[in-house]
Amino acid sequence: MSVFEEAKIDCHCHVLDPARFPYAPDVAYRPAGQEIGPVEQYLQVMDAYGIRHALLVAPNSGYNLDNRCLLDAVARGAGRFKGIAIVPLDIQRDALFALRAQGIVGVAFNATLLGTAYYLGAAPLLRMLVELDMCLSLQVEHDQMVALRPLIEGSGVRVLIDHCGRPTAGQGVGQAGFQAVLALAASGRAAVKLSGYQKFSSQPPPFGDTRPFIEALLERFTPDACMWASDWPFLRAPQRLDVGPLLRQFERLIPSEADRRKVLWETPKRLLGF
Secondary structure (H helix, E strand, C coil): CCCCCCCEEEEEECCECCCCCCCCCCCCCCCCHHHCECHHHHHHHHHHHCEEEEEEECCCCCCCCCCHHHHHHHHHCCCCEEEEECCCCCCCHHHHHHHHHCCEEEEEEEHHHHCCHHHCCCHHHHHHHHHCCCEEEEECCCCHHHHHHHHHHHHCCEEEEHHHHCCCCCCCCCCHHHHHHHHHHHHCCEEEEECCHHHCCCCCCCCHHHHHHHHHHHHHHCHHHEEECCCCCCCCCCCCCCHHHHHHHHHHHCCCHHHHHHHHHHHHHHHHCC
């Protein structure tokens, strides 16, 4: 069976619709042109590539703490979508519970934008996520996981690691930050998104220098804790990307149909509650 026919869940993509939901006035980056991705367009992408469900991640770009566009898309998805919201670190439990009731399954931390120090006081929020059975979607790069690993492990929170942990290209799998990512597999509470290769590769597509990292993640986490994601509509990508070639790349990376079914469907379905 072709990868395009296999059931799949896209575990990291964004909806941006400034025509209906204007960008917040204080954001550092305002996506434009082909970066804009309204939910109607993403539904066409899903239909074209056999994507049955998706985890919509609120972007810092454009919206930051404004989750209205995300919540609208989740509601209009009629059960096809779940969401990851961006919230203030001091959010109250009632507000977090209200988001959960609207299809939000977790909260995003983006250390690549805000730094690690910003999140070192986030233990109370992580405790609330545990209490509400919600997860943390964590984006780090380089060696940032070294600083955040004690917080994550000590909290007991379920964590989804974005974009392979964004290691430093050229420094090998032994680099401290990537080893800290791999170490989280032992907790049994961590999963990793195989996505965002353009964010840490130093090569053009098909990003050959990312393969050792992906193989190491598959070995340590196993397909039972790895998930595929497109990262559509590819914010700030240094070159044009499309979902089709990314899926073909994934098919070559995991030739076993049984393992692909786990990564594309069974693992995210179980972990995200679809």
